[in-house]
Amino acid sequence: MTKNCIYSIPESFLALLTVFISSCLFAQQNNSDPKIQNQFWKNVQFGGGIGLGFGSGFTDISLAPSAIYNFNEYLALGAGVQYKYLKQRDFYASHLYGGSAIGLFNPIPEIQLSAELEQLRVNVNLEGSNTNSQDYWNTGLFIGAGYRSGSATIGGRYNVLTDKNNIYGSAFMPFIRVYF
Template sequence: MKKITIALMLILSGSVFSQVSVGAPIQQNNKWTFGGGIGLGFGSNSAFYLQASPRVGYRLTDDLEAGVIGSVSWQTSKYYSSTMFGAGPFANYYFARSFYVGANLQHYFIDYKDKFYDYKDHREETALYLGGGYMQRIGGNSFMQIGVMYNVLWKENSSVFSSGLVPNIGFVVGL
């Protein structure tokens, strides 16, 4: 079921972004970029996960972009629920218009509720993600980004995240 859901979301998001003037000449007169990613997941014990991470950037040069990224996620199951908001700056360096390396600093605000023990918690955590990946042109100046980031501030016993490694798929328009 998870594989079908992930494949369906990729196809839907690809079709939405493919509407951006496929085959049109690349316009480099606007330096603003827009994009982000979405996530959706299902699991055992009635688990449901929804995440969105919009981003706005500015091309400082043809190969260097900096901006602000946000994230919001909701998770719920039979036993717990959580809401997480995050925001912070990012920078990406692009080479050969097919690859990128980047850094992303996020500060998260997390509200957690354990339904079984009736326990509530509010935490904050900062993450510094470093990584990179591959870019695939999907039309005009629009790209799909597939990559991996690692949170270099992640600590196994004190983080709300289960791992420091984060695979990602996103879209950006304006490169």
């Protein structure tokens, strides 16, 4: 009978020690400085793009929200999502959706250099033909530069992965980028 009692004392002690250490760890976690927690959100900026285009039988609607984290005044990294609807009457309708990762470098406050990796799923439905519909992934790697004033940047970017099956009309694209 004493044999059972000897084994129960260390188990009880171990259980109490575990509870005590756990409560100390949680107490340390709950007492963290709110200023440090809020500092993360002070470095986050939100932005993106909205586009509407209408013409003679043509519709182009796009939505591309994004967010960046400013590590310092020179470097920011972020991510975004994108959706685009294109339709040419009596020819095709297309849905494009996906995501992107972006890196921004500001060597001086007025100049912004960027690199953006974009991965889009492309669904094209050709009118009058179910056999010619296409579903595929399109990858773009854009290198860009722009003039920055406050939270807005205007510039151009070039898709270095352009090939004959590119979903864009040109490898070079102008842009206006705004983060709040």
